[in-house]
Amino acid sequence: MDSSKDAHKAKIFLVCGLAGSGKTTFIAKSRDYLQGLGKRVYVVNLDPAVVNLYYPVNLDIRDNIDFSSLCKDKNIGPNGAILTSLNLFFSKIDQFMQIMERKVATHDYILIDSPGQIEFLLWSASGDVLCDNLVKLQKFTKLLYVIDKSKCIGTQSSFLPSNILLYSGLYDRTRHLEHAIVFNKDDIPIATKQNAVRNEQNGYRKELDTEILDSFGDIFSKTERHFVSSVSGDGFYFLEKSNIKKLKQMGNRVTE
Numbered sequence: 001m002d003s004s005k006d007a008h009k010a011k012i013f014l015v016c017g018l019a020g021s022g023k024t025t026f027i028a029k030s031r032d033y034l035q036g037l038g039k040r041v042y043v044v045n046l047d048p049a050v051v052n053l054y055y056p057v058n059l060d061i062r063d064n065i066d067f068s069s070l071c072k073d074k075n076i077g078p079n080g081a082i083l084t085s086l087n088l089f090f091s092k093i094d095q096f097m098q099i100m101e102r103k104v105a106t107h108d109y110i111l112i113d114s115p116g117q118i119e120f121l122l123w124s125a126s127g128d129v130l131c132d133n134l135v136k137l138q139k140f141t142k143l144l145y146v147i148d149k150s151k152c153i154g155t156q157s158s159f160l161p162s163n164i165l166l167y168s169g170l171y172d173r174t175r176h177l178e179h180a181i182v183f184n185k186d187d188i189p190i191a192t193k194q195n196a197v198r199n200e201q202n203g204y205r206k207e208l209d210t211e212i213l214d215s216f217g218d219i220f221s222k223t224e225r226h227f228v229s230s231v232s233g234d235g236f237y238f239l240e241k242s243n244i245k246k247l248k249q250m251g252n253r254v255t256e
């Protein structure tokens with residue numbers, strides 16, 4: 001890539017997280033938000049099993065992999081078939097990266113949606129191959145780990161620790177990428193004792209932060225955290241570097 005092309009490179013966001021955390025909805029809202037600011041956005045879908053996408057996709061793994069036939073032909077269940085699909089897809093990483101190389105020069109953002117089977121990033125070769133190649137192409141490749149915030153406190157008390165354990169593994173494996181944790185579904189009220197007495201968001205965030213930091217201080221204290229609603233669109237300004245000052249004023253941890 002020549003130096004004139006290097007001057008402009010799309011930021012890459014690789015969006016991952018457990019099934020149902022809201023990755024696809026988050027991508028759809030991010031796309032709308034960024035396009036509303038006049039940014040050129042390229043969207044990649046890496047979920048071979050998704051039925052409905054909430055956004056127009058530019059590059060879709062489903063155009064290359066026939067998920068149903070794969071399950072049938074190899075006699076494997078859906079989870080295994082998702083990982084196999086990704087392995088097959090990224091066995092042609094050169095072709096994928098040729099496209100990415102072109103798009104990084106012509107767009108402002110590349111958003112990559114991924115399946116809830118985060119094993120592909122945790123211990124599968126396809127995750128390594130993808131991350132290594134992306135970061136080689138664009139230093140600003142950021143892994144956004146999406147967590148369903150509405151499940152974090154209350155009856156489902158194992159939800160947050162489970163997520164953090166998984167994230168810790170991911171963090172270890174993808175240290176060469178930038179990272180942020182996105183607490184999604186910020187619009188959903190959480191029915192807890194603490195929640196009942198809190199009147200404003202910042203109070204709750206402090207509680208959540210404290211709980212996280214007490215349990216898994218090191219990794220979380222090093223990681224940016226953002227609170228968004230992929231339904232209302234609140235909180236998406238963090239995607240834009242120009243909003244760093246605003247984020248700092250609001251007390252968010254940000255890296256520059």
Ligand SMILES: Nc1nc2c(ncn2[C@@H]2O[C@H](COP(=O)(O)OP(=O)(O)OP(=O)(O)O)[C@@H](O)[C@H]2O)c(=O)[nH]1
Pocket residue numbers: 017018019020021022023024025026047050114115116117184185186187188228229230231232
């Ligand atoms: N209230 C609320 N619901 C949300 C939000 N984000 C996603 N959802 C809902 O959560 C459900 C799951 O959202 P998806 O975007 O499909 O989640 P996903 O992480 O892509 O799921 P998988 O692809 O299956 O791993 C859907 O019913 C969404 O409408 C949010 O910010 N607020």
Ligand SMILES: [Mg+2]
Pocket residue numbers: 023024025047050113114115
């Ligand atoms: Mg999805």
